[in-house]
Amino acid sequence: MARNVCFISEELKPAVVMVIVQVASTGSNFMYKIAMANGMGIQTIILYKLLFATVFMAPIAFFTERNCRPRFTWMIALDGFLSALFGATLGNYLYAKSLSLTSATFVTAMFNLIPGFTLVLALIFRLEKLDVRNSAGKAKVLGTVLGSGGAMILTFVKGKKIKILSQHVDIIPLHNHASVPSNNVVGSLLALLSCLSFAIWLVIQTKMSHSYPCYSSTAVMCFTGSILTGVLAICTERELSSWMLGWDCRLLAVAYLGIVSSGLCVAAVFWSSMMKGPLFVSSFSPLGLVFTALAGSLFLKEELCLGSLIGSIIITIGLCFVIWGKGKEATASQDGETESRRDEVTDGSQAAPPIVPGQCTDYLTNGVHQQFKHEHVLQAQSSLPRID
Template structure:
């Protein structure tokens, strides 16, 4: 009984960890919104985020992976650079520019396309199988579509207002900053914002796919996170130096700015990246991407309780669709893994139970016959000598 419970808990560990990751991301998004209202440029936040992540993960890699780290190859180094460029710098920059050019609703809608884009890229790189005729394949496709549709519904459809208890806590104060008003009113260039949205979705999905390939060759997740963070730090710093002219933006004090960059670096870019790298090994890139709509669902409920936002019927219906889609994908992945294990076990049993067949060549037969003839002739010769003596 205890063994069965431990096996169930071990099987649910990737799912639980990915839900925790989405909760951590909710905290990052709230802090981003707070520091944006405080007037800090998000391009500077991105730089500090990866600098803090590199400084935080380096001691952990030395402690836990000092003796088991495999040899660094050019392939692993190239994959780390790709992950740092696309998963770190480009995805964050594209998302920030999309927020600047459009609205928060528009940016949230594009973020919900990550599972579908990841599924397509995983099929292209042969990390996933379509397998439409099997129940597992149908569950993955329908679940991905249901989760994406639910996130879209949560974003665009409001419906009737759902009364929620108020804690009389308002974290945002829009009158304190001119940055928020500029972001909210900059929805004119929708086409360029859509292009940035496609860039964000493509970059983030490509990072998940390359991360899956990298984890197969280099299963040291702390060290791989350092490589990704260092690469993202270099690219992000270069971009910020070329675009940000106000040097006062780089100053950090004992305020919300320091809290934001520290949390984003230590938790989001550091700890969450390690968890994602481990979960990619267990479930693949599609498994990671289907949890993305949960972040929007959590934000909707947190905002209704602590950020003076309203909860509507669309949030409830969209949340139910997100959870159902997530369950379908997880069920499909679990069934695929179960069928794969059963197939491997049956093949092993078939090989072990097959009869042993001894094949002798004609050369061996000729040698045997030749030896027998020699032995027979020797016996006849000895017998004739014995008879003559007698």
């Protein structure tokens, strides 16, 4: 019984981590708005946040993974470059450009296509298994569709207005909002390309997380992304005022974006992607709309409508389907491996599980290889009389 409870708690850890990531990402959206409202350019914000993330993550990666970090190869360098290109530089640049050409509501709705893109890419690169003949595969497809559909309802369907609080705090004064020319066709295309870029990033980071520790992977991505974004910022941000930082909300915004958003959150996404796969991670992206709608109603005088409430419920149901499908797959896989190894123990041919060179002991404590080690002990005890 206690063993089953421990297994369930281990299975819930990635889900809890991803919910925390979405809450932190909601705060990042506000920090972006605060920085832009105070005159900072988009590329300057991205550059500073990547620099903060590099300074924050590099010491953590050095001290926690210095005794077990694998040799830095050209393949790892290529994965780090591609991860920085699609996740740190290109994705954010396309997202910012699409925001400047069309409405934020439309761009946010387009971003709910990321789970669909990720599912297709994960299937192409064989990072996800999809068998619609069993209940787990059907649940993954249904959960992804419900999550994206619920996010669309939350964004576009209004309905009756729901008043949460009688008083609101507007953290961004209206006179700081700048008007920009709109081009819905180009903006929609850029938003679509941004979704594809982030989906590619999720697939790349899943591959990289299996060959390089998560803290070091995050530091490499942020450092490489700061170089790429720096070149882009020099070419696009010509005004000196957009580069200036002081002891004000500008510094607070980029520090939060760097340490929390590009540092801790990216490391958490790396870990969750390693544990559950890119589809599981991307399926939580619609949940950010729920937190954004609630926070916007409380702090930005945005009104919460009935459509937002209905969309939030549908998103939650979709997430439950995805988590249930992934959990059922993990349980079936573990049962199959345990049964196979018990047969090997009976034949006397059980060998010690392989240990990947260069992996950290503490890094693997809650990881996949630790499950193999735990199963090895359980199998050795299987020949003893059962007392439970």
